[in-house]
Amino acid sequence: MARFRRKLPPLTGLTAFEAAARLSSFTKAASELGVTQAAVSRQIHLIEEGLGFPLFRRLHRRIELTDKGRALSSSTSAAFTLIAETIDDITREETADGLTISASVAFSHFWLLPKIASFSRACPGVALRIVSQDNNAALDSGDVDLAIRYGNGMWPDGRAELLFDxxxxxxxxxxxxxxxxxxxxxxxxxxxxxxxxxxxxxxxxxxxxxxxxxxxxxxxxxxxxxxxxxxxxxxxxxxxxxxxxxxxxxxxxxxxxxxxxxxxxxxxxxRNGYFVVAPPRSARNERVREFVAWLKAEAQGAVS
Structure with a gap:
């Protein structure tokens, strides 16, 4: 583990690099991080010195990632996203046992709400929040744990499982x-x-x-x-x-x-069907797994 940690640049520098790469600007990164542009530039310069190659091309009034910079940007962005989602999950677990479900107004009103009491009896410790809206809620915002949608099952923000047509x-x-x-x-x-x-x-x-x-x-x-x-x-x-x-x-x-x-x-x-759609982060959430299992059992009962 110590050998692995020595290969990593300082976290402060990686944070500055991730922001600058995502925003394509040292100045915008500095504003987001609440530091000076010179501080961001210095942190990235230290990373480049340690690595032995440049991460950015400094052009006239703009910066551009090098090929190696793009590779590192992809990794840091994915790693920071995973860390943020994990912290969000464990913070939710510590502060509340809530679960936010999105569904259309009609599905909520006529199918979900008449059945929801059986889930509450089975899992009395889970506080449910039902968000009824006909526009699909964005699962990557972190505000919704699960969505029930009508369509073809092909949505980029989560894994869809068919409930029924x-x-x-x-x-x-x-x-x-x-x-x-x-x-x-x-x-x-x-x-x-x-x-x-x-x-x-x-x-x-x-x-x-x-x-x-x-x-x-x-x-x-x-x-x-x-x-x-x-x-x-x-x-x-x-x-x-x-x-x-x-x-x-x-x-x-x-x-x-x-x-x-x-x-x-x-x-x-x-032509289409009703699906339960879960974002990737929900795979680690026990409450989500319990609700999906209940939902699929109710759906199977509705089909039969």
């Missing part, structure tokens, strides 16, 4: 279903108020796509409420405003309670 079909209240009669066809269906919702997600299924799967075209003029969010659309349907597309994993509780019923037998499978 979904299917989509029209639903309404039992009272409204009486207006449709038994076994209404799709031509009859589109003459009723169709509740829709705004979304910027191209993978989210709307009435146009759903009807197109059955060679139907949405009429140019339709009646029905348009909502900002899927949760609002579901509540509009629950209040008898018409027919909405139900995503089975989200509305299953409402179907079980007979608050909503399926309108037709037709349904389409979604």
């Amino acid at each position: 979904d299917e989509v079909f029209p639903v309404c209240t039992p009272d409204y279903a009486e207006k449709l009669g038994e076994h209404p066809d799709l031509a009859e269906l589109v003459r009723h108020p169709l509740i829709s919702y705004d979304t910027e997600d191209p993978s989210w299924t709307g009435w146009d796509e759903w009807l197109a799967a059955f060679s139907m075209t949405l009429p140019k003029r339709i009646s029905g409420m348009r909502c900002s969010f899927y949760t609002e659309a579901i509540y509009a349907a629950l209040n008898g405003q018409g027919i909405v597309l139900g995503w089975r994993r989200l509305v299953q509780n409402l179907l079980d309670q007979k608050a909503l019923v399926r309108v037709t037998g037709q349904s389409i499978a979604t």
Whole structure:
């Protein structure tokens, strides 16, 4: 260990080098570290003297990493990031047993929150914080421990595990279903108020796509409420405003309670699925592992 430590430049110098390399400026590095530009320059010069080769090219009014400088910059950046994440993890463990979960408003409201009591009973020492937002929370910010996302599973900020896919079909209240009669066809269906919702997600299924799967075209003029969010659309349907597309994993509780019923037998499978996404640092977090295990067990129960 002593032999290994002798190969390392002083930590002060490495800190100055990492900042200067990341910011491409001795002056900006000095400002970030709260020291003078001359101090940063001196620390980096000492490292270069010890190594026997330059890490930067000093150009007119700018600096540029050498090939060896880029190699060292990559290593120091990765090492400092790992140290920062580890300190963050162990500090969290010492100060709180909290776990922050991000999910869409609809998933939180209709799937996660109705089930969360069983996790709290199993792990009573874990304080949960649920962040509901339709834009994906950035996992590399350190503010979120886990995210539940709908998509294709390919996100650069974490490792994704599939929970389940979904299917989509029209639903309404039992009272409204009486207006449709038994076994209404799709031509009859589109003459009723169709509740829709705004979304910027191209993978989210709307009435146009759903009807197109059955060679139907949405009429140019339709009646029905348009909502900002899927949760609002579901509540509009629950209040008898018409027919909405139900995503089975989200509305299953409402179907079980007979608050909503399926309108037709037709349904389409979604192209994507729901995933739990964990950033690399969460692999060391026991609370995260417990929550993921619980989540996968609940998801398996939902599938079966």
